[in-house]
Amino acid sequence: MTTAMGAALRRIQLGNALSAFGNGFTVPYLYVYVAKVRGLGAGTAGLTLFTLAVAALVVLPFTGRAIDRRGPLPVAIVGTVAAAIGSLGLGLSSVTPLVIASAAALGAGIAVIQPSLATMIVWCSTPLTRSRSFATQFFLNNLGLGVGGLIGGLMVDENAASSFIRLFGIESVMFLVLGATVATVKLPESPRVEDAVPTDSRPEGAWRTLLRDRSMVWLCVLGFVMFFACYGQFESGLAAYATEVTHVSPATLGLALFANTAAIVVTQFVVLKLVEGRRRSRVMALVGLIWTVAWMAAALSGLVHGAQAVATGLLISTYVLFGVGESMLSPTVAPLVADLAPASLIGQYNSAFALVKQLAMASGPLLGALLVGLGLSGVYVTLLIMCSLGITALALRLGRRLTAAQDNPLVARAQRARAVAPAAEAGADERVPVAA
Structure with missing residues (x-):
């Protein structure tokens, strides 16, 4: 850089x-x-x-x-x-x-x-x-x-x-x-997407190009489930579950939200060091497992009767685990979108993924609040546990569609280094004087 x-x-x-x-x-x-x-x-x-x-x-x-x-x-x-x-x-x-x-x-x-x-x-x-x-x-x-x-x-x-x-x-x-x-x-004259798929497609065919990119379509499906299972539940479904089923006060709910933010702020760069050099698909799969545990903790918080302190602790741990998962996704998902995008369609790919996020953020609160409001809290948490397990399955499936360089940027650097080394050696050989 x-x-x-x-x-x-x-x-x-x-x-x-x-x-x-x-x-x-x-x-x-x-x-x-x-x-x-x-x-x-x-x-x-x-x-x-x-x-x-x-x-x-x-x-x-x-x-x-x-x-x-x-x-x-x-x-x-x-x-x-x-x-x-x-x-x-x-x-x-x-x-x-x-x-x-x-x-x-x-x-x-x-x-x-x-x-x-x-x-x-x-x-x-x-x-x-x-x-x-x-x-x-x-x-x-x-x-x-x-x-x-x-x-x-x-x-x-x-x-x-x-x-x-x-x-x-x-x-x-x-x-x-x-x-x-x-x-x-002052932006560079062109985007730095060395490993992007080359394309001559015009902007008029941007959506067609994106929809033909099976890896990007698969990532959008995975992204929808991710956003639905986490961000789409914070302000409605999970909040309703916390107050109606776990019976925590609004003040405690505010504390849980603060715990989520604190978990992200405290762990972000620690997590970054741990996930750098790892396969992106495996990191996303691990997030699915972490969020599965988070939703199980939420389910248990609604089953604990007569021990409100335990129930409150379980609920707060749900928000903390969500924060840890979010800090793992931030250095993983958005860079993958960029690496999948052709250089001329980076904006289109970013906007499409933002659209997927918005769809999940719109449908998640609606369904979550509806299920909890109807007294179907068991169905609600079971659905979210299944979604979290689905994240793991979808991420592993996506990993089989990605190239090694897309799944792990360090692989791309190693590949470029191996490609440059023979050229450098050849250049050195050409400069060696030849005896008469």
């Missing part, structure tokens, strides 16, 4: 961390703000959250093409402006139509930002540094969210709408800071 690439990457990471810090001020309180502070009711609050997800689903299919045609930087700036407008609009809106319109702008903006930043990180990294770059991004995201949420909790007052206006104002400013920061980044 050149000095210029390193400087560009640091600016991208700084802007991303500040944006996550701003998100932390509002993410935990959006439902309460719309339903209670603005007095618009639970129905409007649910519709607001639904609009955030739908707006992302609408724009993501077109985001990849825009990134590959225009470059990730201008697309990221457009996303930050839209998100800033949406966030400030939420803070100032007091009627349902304006709240929904603001949520649509915020959801669309965030959806555009994510694959744009991922593509910028790919452009500013190499296959060997990419895992650490994405792990750093994930670490800073969670640190920013955690710190922002902590400070936001000290500032918020449910009886004062003005306190929420401040929170949304801070978030809006942080989106603009992200946009201003990435605007100063």
Whole structure:
């Protein structure tokens, strides 16, 4: 990695961390703000959250093409402006139509930002540094969210709408800071994807090219199950299970969420050292087993009666194990998406994977809350245990489709070294003077 690439990457990471810090001020309180502070009711609050997800689903299919045609930087700036407008609009809106319109702008903006930043990180990294770059991004995201949420909790007052206006104002400013920061980044002229599959496909055939890539399709299926089994359950299904079945208080639930963030922040770089040089498919398979244990702990927390401390400990351990698994995925999944992508379609591949994540994040809460709400908690945890085991099976199957270099970047480096060595020896032989 050149000095210029390193400087560009640091600016991208700084802007991303500040944006996550701003998100932390509002993410935990959006439902309460719309339903209670603005007095618009639970129905409007649910519709607001639904609009955030739908707006992302609408724009993501077109985001990849825009990134590959225009470059990730201008697309990221457009996303930050839209998100800033949406966030400030939420803070100032007091009627349902304006709240929904603001949520649509915020959801669309965030959806555009994510694959744009991922593509910028790919452009500013190499296959060997990419895992650490994405792990750093994930670490800073969670640190920013955690710190922002902590400070936001000290500032918020449910009886004062003005306190929420401040929170949304801070978030809006942080989106603009992200946009201003990435605007100063000097990207390389072309992405560093040395091991990508070459292609002459035009952007018009981007989706067709992606769907013909069986390894990428398989990774998208695996990604959907991953996001469904973990992220798609945090804010609804697992939270509902914790309060309705394990009978923990909302304060304890907040402690469990903090434990999840703390596990990521504490273990991220330790885990990175352990997984570097390992086969990516095996790392993802191990995550499936860890999350299987996590869901078993959650199931046991609902079966322990008369020992609330034990039940609470089991539930918190569920969130901790999720955090460990997440820290293993951050240096694994996103770099694999980049290494599977043809150089001309990196934005398309990142956007497609973000779309898969959004679909899982939209369907996961719906199904989870429905099952727990109907009293089918046993069915709920059994389903998630099966999904976690499915992650392991799908990851091992994916590993058989990947090349050795795609599954382990260190193999690619060794292959290049072996290819360069004979050429260097031949060059040395040509320079040896021949006796007359």
